[in-house]
Each structure stands twice: as structure tokens, then as C-alpha cells.
Amino acid sequence: MSDEFDVIVIGGGPAGENVAARAVRGGLTAAVVENRLLGGECSYWACIPSKALLRPVELAAEVRRVPGLTIGPIEAGKVLARRDEAVAHYDDSGQLRWLDGVPATLLRGAGRLDGPRRVRVTAPDGSERTVTARHAVVLATGSTPAVPPVPGLREANPWTSHEVTAATSVPERLAVIGGGVVACEMAQAMHGLGARQTTMLVRGDRLLPRMEPFASELLAASFADAGIDVRFGTGAVAVERPEPGGKVTIRLPDGPPLEADELLVATGRKPATTQVGLDTVGLEPGRYVEVDDSMRATGVDGGWLYAVGDANGRTLLTHMGKYQARVCGDVIAARAKGEPDDLPALRDTADGRGAPQVVFTDPQICAVGLTEAAAREAGFRIRTVEYDLGSVSGAYLLGDGYRGRAKAVVDEDRRVLLGVTFAGPGVAELLHAATIAVTGEVPLERLWHAVPSFPTVSEIWLRLLETYGL
Ligand SMILES: Cc1cc2nc3c(=O)[nH]c(=O)nc-3n(C[C@H](O)[C@H](O)[C@H](O)COP(=O)(O)OP(=O)(O)OC[C@H]3O[C@@H](n4cnc5c(N)ncnc54)[C@H](O)[C@@H]3O)c2cc1C
Ligand SMILES: NC(=O)c1ccc[n+]([C@@H]2O[C@H](COP(=O)([O-])OP(=O)(O)OC[C@H]3O[C@@H](n4cnc5c(N)ncnc54)[C@H](O)[C@@H]3O)[C@@H](O)[C@H]2O)c1
DSSP states (O other): OOSEEEEEEEOOSHHHHHHHHHHHHTTOOEEEEESSOTTHHHHHHSHHHHHHHHHHHHHHHHHHTSTTOOOOOOOHHHHHHHHHHHTGGGOOHHHHHHHHHTTOEEEESEEEEOSTTEEEEEOTTSOEEEEEEEEEEEEOOOEEEOOOOOTTTGGGOOBOHHHHHTOSSOOSEEEEEOOSHHHHHHHHHHHHTTOSEEEEEESSSSSSTTSOHHHHHHHHHHHHHHTOEEEESOOOSEEEOSSTTSOEEEEOSSSSOEEESEEEEOOOEEESOSSSOGGGGTOOTTSOOOBOTTSBBTTOTTSOEEEOGGGGTSOOOHHHHHHHHHHHHHHHHHHHTTOOOOSGGGSOOSTTSOOOEEEOSSSEEEEEEOOHHHHHHTTOOEEEEEEEGGGSHHHHTTOTTOOOEEEEEEETTTTEEEEEEEEETTOGGGHHHHHHHHHTTOBHHHHTTSOOOTTSGGGHHHHHHHHHTO
């Protein structure tokens, strides 16, 4: 096997895989170094299993809202079995076949930079080899869960996103530290699959603090209805678990301690860049790798190092990592061939403006662009419009007691949308229309002619524009 490739990608998650595919499409050779499973965190311990666990919970809630249908308890065992199928039983041979077809080479093992354009790969059997990149090395090593320094927490061996998405049973009593996306999605999944007591310890005053406040409120109301105990302004001050895998006691700032059978820590991520040899190329290990809009790492002589996906910290979402990967693979190919490297498609212009995101809870929460607070902070002259989604015929027909809301943030100087947020059952598929409107900076007067079909939830677009005054 060759020891030289045009491009070497360290990390075979969704971002890394896509860099390799685009570079090969551009006429280059590529190798992907992966030390666990090709497909990355997203395929086995994040997006895919979490959504497989949430789907029946969401569907059961939808069915319960429609009179005339009855539904029994969810059979957690069957849901966990379907999750196992969704993660291909933690076997990446399907992904390998895909990579072979690209075609690109898999180097199974841990990759580490070893000076400019060199990567040392330690195979699972401990053997080592050094491979060289003719044009570029791309770091796509992702991120790992951050565990806060609470006394006793690490020793208690809590669940992180990794363990909860791979759970083989549902704990009777689950405690969750955090109020972000992982905490909300996984608290709902475990509660819906049968946890008898689910308690969330949220240090702030609302769930999903980066979303519009109304979305946080709707979600909190839904959790309260479902019997999830959400406690704001609190957190763990100490954790005890005398028996490995046994009962956990969580000491709180005040009041009696909380007892649980399992504890999930969902307090954000840290970059997986401590063990990748950043020090050999003049960068500081353990930090997000700062990149320019062509995904090239800043501060590295020769401009041969790139970073995509979670590893650069721009936006920790699969679709954004894959978008960056397309930019990166294409720009590397253009530069290698001496072609223009500054075309619009060769720059990341979507990060930093409020990337589209769907939180797959019930209600679903999704948003793109700027929230009202972010737009004000950025100095825009704005007006906001809100509308009750339950008053839209298409939403009403989805089920009784449909609760949802939408909000648009309008740039008053240009009369275009800066951001849109939807909260409600089944709103995820509304988001891409908003993404097109915001990214395309479609004038409201033009948007008026995009007529939504009756009776769909998309009629919310008409109602928002009417509320604005069109
Ligand atoms: C529970 C959960 C649910 C999520 N749900 C969603 C969702 O619904 N939608 C969404 O858009 N995002 C979601 N995310 C975020 C998403 O998982 C990440 O943004 C995405 O996985 C990042 O992709 P990546 O390719 O950058 O990194 P990863 O997917 O983390 O892949 C990195 C790969 O690099 C490998 N690697 C690391 N170091 C080395 C090394 N030294 N040598 C060789 N290989 C190495 C790892 O083994 C891994 O396979 C979720 C995250 C979590 C935790
Ligand atoms: N559906 C999706 O798109 C999806 C699903 C899951 C995860 N993700 C992505 O994965 C990433 C990680 O998710 P996450 O939920 O772990 O992170 P997050 O940043 O969304 O939320 C972390 C939460 O933990 C809190 N927190 C931080 N430190 C704490 C501490 N010491 N004590 C108590 N609380 C603390 C924060 O205030 C925040 O509310 C996010 O960027 C998210 O976008 C996306």
C-alpha cells in the first residue's frame, strides 16, 4: 500500500468522509485515518441512535393527540433493537464499502500529525507507519463530551451522550445534568421509553438557552405535562456512587439530595484535538483548530493543514460539518490543480449566521439565522412577528390541542428575514423553507408570492407575512 496520498484525513466521521469524497471527485487520491468506526460519532453514538430512540416517543405523542386511535405502552426492548439496526450493530463494513467505492483508502488506527504533511498512524495491533500527504492533511477528529469538575462525578462513571445513545436498558430513575440539546432530547427519549422518574438539573433559567425564549417555554411546558421534573437554577455540587453501576446520590446546592439509578451528563463538548500532534506543527493541543473560510488552519506555515466539523468548533452539527467538508475537499482540489480557489462555492459563508438546527423533541424546536436577541446585539434595525401555529388549519388537523408558535425576525432596512424559529409537533420539515428564505435574503414582497398549500402547516408563512402587514 502506498505511503503517499494527495490528501490525508484524520477522523472518519461525516465531515472527514465528505472531505475525502470531494477531494477524490476533484481528481485527487485520499486516505482516511479512523481509530474507531468509519461513520464517526454521528452514525453510532449521536444523531442516528438518538433519533431512532426519539422517533417512537414522538409518534406515540402524535397518535395520542388524534381521537379514535389508541396506543399501548412503548416496548422499549423493540425500540432499542431498532436503534441497534440503525447503528448497524456497531459494525462499519457498510461504510467501508462506500469508502472503497469513492474510491479512498482506509487506514485503521489513531492518526497523529508528525510535522508538516506527515501523519503517524498507530494501528489497533500497536504497529506504526508514517504516511505523507502531497497536498493537504485535514483534521476531522470531532469532539468528545465535556464532564464538569464536580466532586465525585467522574468516579461515579456517569452516562454521557455516548452511553445514553447506546443504552441497553432504560433506567427507572434518571437524573440529567444540563439543559441543552443532548439533555432535552435524551431526557425525553428515556422518559418516553419508560423511565419512571426523570429529573433535569439545569443551571440556567431555561431549556435550550440559544433558542428563542418562547421555544424554551413551550418545551418546558411539554416536559411538565409528560411528568419530567425540570429544576432550574440548580446543579450537582457533589456526586456519590459507592457501588459501581449502583444507585447515584446527587447533592444539590440546597434541599435534599437527588437519588437516581443513572446519571446523564450533557454539559457540552470539547474538541478531540489533544492527541493529534498539533504541537508538532506549532498549534496548541486540546483547542478547536481555528480555520479561515476555506477551512485552512490559521498560523501553520505552508497552508497544508485544514480542519472541518466539530474539530474547528464553528458549528457542532453534522450538516454543517459536511458543508464545510464540501468546501474543504473542493478547495484542496482546486489549489492542487492550480485552479482559482476563491469561487463562491469554495468559501464557508453559512457558519456564524445561525446555522439551521432541529431539536427532535416533542414539540420539535427548529431555527435558522438570528434570534431577536442576536439580531439586536448585531445592531440590526429589526421588527419581529409571531404567530400561534395551533391557529393554522394544517396544524390544527394534525391533532387536538396542537401547541406551537413561530417567530420571524425581519431586517427593517432591507425587508428580508434574518431568522425564523418554529416550535411545535412536526415543524422540522418547515425549516428548510426558512433556510432558503434567510440564506437567499428573499425580500418579503417576493416571499408573498410563495403560496403555501392548504391545509398544510406551511400556511404559517402566509400568517407571518400577514401579521407583518403584507
Ligand atoms: C447525542 C447527540 C446527538 C446529536 N444529534 C445531532 C443531530 O440530530 N443533528 C446534527 O446535525 N448533529 C447532531 N449532533 C452533533 C453531531 O454528532 C456532530 O456535530 C458530528 O458528529 C460531527 O461530525 P465530525 O465528522 O466532525 O466528528 P465525529 O462524528 O465526532 O467523527 C470524528 C471521528 O474521528 C475519529 N477520530 C478522532 N480522533 C482520531 C484520531 N486521532 N485518529 C483517527 N481517528 C480519530 C473518531 O473516532 C470519529 O469517528 C449530535 C451530537 C450528540 C452528542
Ligand atoms: N438535534 C441536534 O441538532 C443535536 C442533538 C444533540 C446534540 N447536538 C449538538 O451537539 C452539541 C453538544 O450538545 P450538548 O447538549 O452537550 O451541548 P449544549 O452546548 O447544547 O448544551 C450544554 C448545556 O449544558 C450547560 N452546562 C455547561 N456546563 C455546565 C456545568 N458545568 N454544569 C451544568 N450545566 C452546564 C449549558 O448551560 C448548556 O445548557 C451541541 O452543539 C448540539 O448542537 C445537536
